[in-house]
Amino acid sequence: MSDRLSVFKTYKLYVGGKFPRSESGRVYEVTDSKDNWLANAPLSSRKDARDAVVAARKAFGGWSGTTAYNRGQVLYRVAEMLEGRREQFTREVADAEGLSKSKAAAVVDATVDRWVWYAGWTDKIAQVTGGANPVAGPYFNLSSPEPTGVVAVVAPQESSFLGLVSVVAPVIATGNTAVVIASEKAPLPALSLGEVLATSDVPGGVVNVLSGRTAELAAPLAAHQDVNAIDLAGADEALAKELEMAAADNLKRVLRPQPVDYFETPGIDRMTAFLETKTVWHPTGSLGAGGSSY
Amino acid sequence: MAFEYAPAPESRAIVDIAPSYGLFIDGEFVESSGGELNKTVSPATEEVLAEYTQATAEDVDRAVKAARKAFEKWSALPGSERAKYLFRIARIIQERSRELAVLETLDNGKPIKETRDADLPLVAAHFFYYAGWADKLDHAGFGANPRPLGVAGQVIPWNFPLLMLAWKIAPALATGNTVVLKPAETTPLSALFFADICRQAGLPKGVVNIVTGDGRTGAALVAHPDVNKVAFTGSTAVGKEIARTVAGTAKKLTLELGGKGANIVFDDAPLDQAVEGIVNGIFFNQGQVCCAGSRLLVQESVQEELLDALKRRLSTLRLGDPLDKNTDIGAINSAEQLARITALAERGEAEGAERWSPACELPASGYWFAPTLFTNVTQAHTIAREEIFGPVLSVLTFRTPDEAVAKANNTQYGLSAGIWSEKGSRILAVANKLRAGVVWSNTFNKFDPTSPFGGYKESGFGREGGRHGLEAYLDV
Numbered sequence: 001m002s003d004r005l006s007v008f009k010t011y012k013l014y015v016g017g018k019f020p021r022s023e024s025g026r027v028y029e030v031t032d033s034k035d036n037w038l039a040n041a042p043l044s045s046r047k048d049a050r051d052a053v054v055a056a057r058k059a060f061g062g063w064s065g066t067t068a069y070n071r072g073q074v075l076y077r078v079a080e081m082l083e084g085r086r087e088q089f090t091r092e093v094a095d096a097e098g099l100s101k102s103k104a105a106a107v108v109d110a111t112v113d114r115w116v117w118y119a120g121w122t123d124k125i126a127q128v129t130g131g132a133n134p135v136a137g138p139y140f141n142l143s144s145p146e147p148t149g150v151v152a153v154v155a156p157q158e159s160s161f162l163g164l165v166s167v168v169a170p171v172i173a174t175g176n177t178a179v180v181i182a183s184e185k186a187p188l189p190a191l192s193l194g195e196v197l198a199t200s201d202v203p204g205g206v207v208n209v210l211s212g213r214t215a216e217l218a219a220p221l222a223a224h225q226d227v228n229a230i231d232l233a234g235a236d237e238a239l240a241k242e243l244e245m246a247a248a249d250n251l252k253r254v255l256r257p258q259p260v261d262y263f264e265t266p267g268i269d270r271m272t273a274f275l276e277t278k279t280v281w282h283p284t285g286s287l288g289a290g291g292s293s294y
Numbered sequence: 295m296a297f298e299y300a301p302a303p304e305s306r307a308i309v310d311i312a313p314s315y316g317l318f319i320d321g322e323f324v325e326s327s328g329g330e331l332n333k334t335v336s337p338a339t340e341e342v343l344a345e346y347t348q349a350t351a352e353d354v355d356r357a358v359k360a361a362r363k364a365f366e367k368w369s370a371l372p373g374s375e376r377a378k379y380l381f382r383i384a385r386i387i388q389e390r391s392r393e394l395a396v397l398e399t400l401d402n403g404k405p406i407k408e409t410r411d412a413d414l415p416l417v418a419a420h421f422f423y424y425a426g427w428a429d430k431l432d433h434a435g436f437g438a439n440p441r442p443l444g445v446a447g448q449v450i451p452w453n454f455p456l457l458m459l460a461w462k463i464a465p466a467l468a469t470g471n472t473v474v475l476k477p478a479e480t481t482p483l484s485a486l487f488f489a490d491i492c493r494q495a496g497l498p499k500g501v502v503n504i505v506t507g508d509g510r511t512g513a514a515l516v517a518h519p520d521v522n523k524v525a526f527t528g529s530t531a532v533g534k535e536i537a538r539t540v541a542g543t544a545k546k547l548t549l550e551l552g553g554k555g556a557n558i559v560f561d562d563a564p565l566d567q568a569v570e571g572i573v574n575g576i577f578f579n580q581g582q583v584c585c586a587g588s589r590l591l592v593q594e595s596v597q598e599e600l601l602d603a604l605k606r607r608l609s610t611l612r613l614g615d616p617l618d619k620n621t622d623i624g625a626i627n628s629a630e631q632l633a634r635i636t637a638l639a640e641r642g643e644a645e646g647a648e649r650w651s652p653a654c655e656l657p658a659s660g661y662w663f664a665p666t667l668f669t670n671v672t673q674a675h676t677i678a679r680e681e682i683f684g685p686v687l688s689v690l691t692f693r694t695p696d697e698a699v700a701k702a703n704n705t706q707y708g709l710s711a712g713i714w715s716e717k718g719s720r721i722l723a724v725a726n727k728l729r730a731g732v733v734w735s736n737t738f739n740k741f742d743p744t745s746p747f748g749g750y751k752e753s754g755f756g757r758e759g760g761r762h763g764l765e766a767y768l769d770v
Contacts, residue, residue, distance in 0.1 A: 128435065133760055135742035136419065143746050143760065228751070241542025248537035250706070251530070251549065251752045267437070269770065276750050277757050280725045280733040281740050 014194025016055030017204015033098025059205030096186035149228030321499025337403030364500030373429030380425030403625030423743035442470035444522030452478035548756025553709030556702035557587030563714035585710035635684030708750025
C-alpha cells in the first residue's frame with residue numbers, strides 16, 4: 001500500500017461532446033452501498049436538460065446520416081475504449097452497486113460485450129425490419145426503418161452500467177441521438193461512460209449524460225416538444241404514468257418500464273421501439289418504345 | 295371547357311337499409327341499455343338514411359365482455375382455421391361489393407367511382423392478405439409463437455368507413471384477438487352491414503362486436519379496463535387524448551392521425567402526370583384523407599406553367615351526385631366538416647392568400663365545397679399548417695431541393711409526401727430526407743394491404759398493413 005494521496009476525479013456532465021458542470025452550480029453527494037462518500041455529482045437542472053436536447057437535435061442529422069457501416073465502426077470503437085478501462089469501471093460498478101470485485105468484473109465484461117452486440121446490429125436492422133412489399137400494381141415499394149430522432153432515456157436505477165448501456169446502445173445504434181438521465185443513486189459509471197464516448201469517435205451530442213434527480217430531469221424531457229421518444233426504463237410506476245401523460249402532448253414514442261434481465265441477450269425491441277418505418281412507392285411502368293412510362 | 299355527360303347514376307335499389315339499427319354484440323343485434331338514437335344522413339341530400347343506437351358505457355362493457363369470452367376459443371383456434379374465416383369474409387365482401395359500394399357512397403358522400411374502384415377492392419384485399427398470415431405468425435419475424443393481446447378496442451373515422459374497419463379488424467382477427475369496434479358517428483352503416491357479413495361467414499359470436507355512437511362511446515371503449523389494445527384512426531387532438539387515457543396502463547396503443555402532406559414538384563417533373571397526381575392527392579375523397587397532398591411545393595421556374603395546367607384540369611372536374619359514375623367530387627361528409635373547411639378557407643383569405651376555384655355549380659341541398667386552390671401561401675399561414683381535411687390545396691414555392699425538403703418537413707405532422715421528378719437520384723435523395731411514413735414518387739395516394747402505412751411525429755405511431763401491421767396486435 002502506497003501512502004500517496006490519490007487524485008480525485010471531478011465528475012461532470014457530458015453534453016454536446018463537452019464536460020460542463022451543471023449550469024445551476026449544484027452538486028449532490030454520491031455514496032457507495034455502505035454510505036461512504038464517492039464523489040459530488042452534478043445535480044442537473046431543467047436548463048441542463050433543455051441544453052442537452054439542443055445538443056442532441058444538432059447531432060441528429062449527422063449521426064442519422066452516416067452510413068450504417070460507419071456507425072457500427074464507431075460503436076465498436078466504444079467497446080474497444082471500454083475494454084481498456086475495465087478496471088476503472090469494475091471499481092465504479094462495485095462501489096455503485098455493492099458488488100464484489102469479481103461480480104462487478106462480470107458486469108463490466110457483459111457490458112462491453114453488449115456494446116459489441118449492438119455495434120454489429122447497425123447495418124443489419126434494416127434488412128430484418130424493412131424490405132420490398134409485393135404490392136398489387138406496377139410499383140417498386142420499399143419499407144425502410146429510420147431513426148425517430150431525439151430519444152430521452154431514463155436509465156435503469158439499479159443496473160448502473162450494464163443496464164445503462166443496454167438502453168443507450170440500441171437507441172444510438174439505429175441513428176437516434178440520446179439524452180440520458182443516469183441512475184440517480186449511482187450516476188458515476190454513466191458519467192465515466194461520457195468520458196469513454198468523448199475519446200471514441202462518437203460525435204458530440206449523440207449521447208448526452210445528465211446526473212441528478214430523475215423526476216426533476218425527466219419531467220421537462222417528457223414534455224419537451226423537440227424530443228421524439230422516451231424510454232422509461234428507470235422510472236417507477238407513478239413517475240412513468242406521469243411522464244407518459246406528458247409525452248402525449250407531442251405524441252412521443254414511449255417505451256414503458258418492464259422487467260428486464262440485463263444479463264440476457266436482448267431482442268431487437270429496444271431498437272424497433274425508436275424506429276419509424278418509411279415506405280416509398282416508385283412506379284415501375286413498362287418499357288415501351290420510348291423507354292419508361294408511368 | 296367541361297365535357298357534357300349524360301347522367302349515369304348507379305342504382306341504389308341494390309341496398310336495403312333498415313330504418314333502425316341496434317348494436318352488434320355477441321353475434322346478434324341487441325338494444326341499448328339507454329334509449330338514445332342518432333340519425334345518419336346522406337351528405338349529398340341530407341336525407342335521413344337510418345337511425346342507429348348511441349351505445350352507452352354499459353353497452354360497451356357488454357361488448358367487451360362478449361369479446362373477452364370469445365377470445366378464449368378464438369385465440370386457441372389453429373391459425374389455419376382463423377385464416378379460413380377471414381378468407382370467407384374477403385370473398386363475401388367481393389360478392390357484395392357493389393351493394394357495399396353504393397351503401398358507402400350513400401352514407402359517406404364520396405363518389406361511387408371511388409367506393410367501387412378504391413375502397414371496396416382494398417377492403418377485400420386487406421382481409422385476403424391478413425387471412426394468409428393467421429397460420430404463419432411464427433415466420434413473421436417476431437420470434438416463435440407470438441401471442442395475441444386479447445380484446446382490441448378500435449375506433450375508426452368517417453372518411454373510409456369500411457376500409458378503416460378492414461385495416462383494424464383483419465390483422466386483429468388474424469393474430470387471434472377479438473374486437474369491439476366503434477365506427478364514426480356520421481358513417482355507421484357499412485360497419486353494421488359488416489356484422490351481417492360476419493353472420494354469413496359463420497364467424498363465432500363475440501369475435502367481432504360493433505358499437506355505434508359518438509365520441510362518448512369511443513371514450514368509454516378506450517378507457518375500458520378490460521381492453522388490452524387500443525387502435526385509433528382520426529384527429530391528432532383526439533389521438534393525444536387517447537394517449538393520455540392509456541398512459542400508465544398495459545394497453546398497447548397505435549395511432550393513425552392527421553397530416554399535412556407535401557407534394558413536391560421539381561422543374562424536371564413530367565408535368566402532365568404531376569397535375570394528375572396533384573389532383574388525386576388533394577381531391578380524392580374530397581381531400582378528406584389524412585395523407586392528402588394538401589401542400590403543393592412547386593419549383594419556382596415551373597410554377598406558372600404548372601398552375602395554368604392545374605387550373606385547366608380543375609375546370610374539368612365534375613362535382614355532384616356521388617352515385618353518378620361520372621362524378622369526380624362528391625359531398626363533404628357532414629355539416630360540421632363543411633363548416634370547418636369553410637372557416638379555414640376564409641382564414642386563408644383573411645391572412646392574405648389568393649383563393650381560386652373553377653366555375654362550379656353546387657347542388658342546392660347537401661354539404662358541398664368547390665375544389666379550391668390557394669396561391670401566395672407562406673409557411674406561416676394557417677392553411678399551410680393546419681390540416682383542413684377538405685378539397686383545399688395550398689401552393690408554396692421553392693428554389694432548391696434543400697429548400698423543398700426543409701419546407702416539406704416544416705410541420706408537426708409526418709404522414710405522407712409526394713415527389714415529382716424524372717431524375718432517379720434526386721427522387722431517392724429527397725425521399726431519404728423527408729420525415730414522412732409514406733412517400734409517393736411520381737404517383738400519389740396509392741394503398742396496398744402489403745404496404746405499411748403510418749406516420750412520423752404527430753401523425754401517430756405504429757403501422758397498418760404489411761408484416762409491420764401484425765406487430766400492433768401481438769405481444770411482442
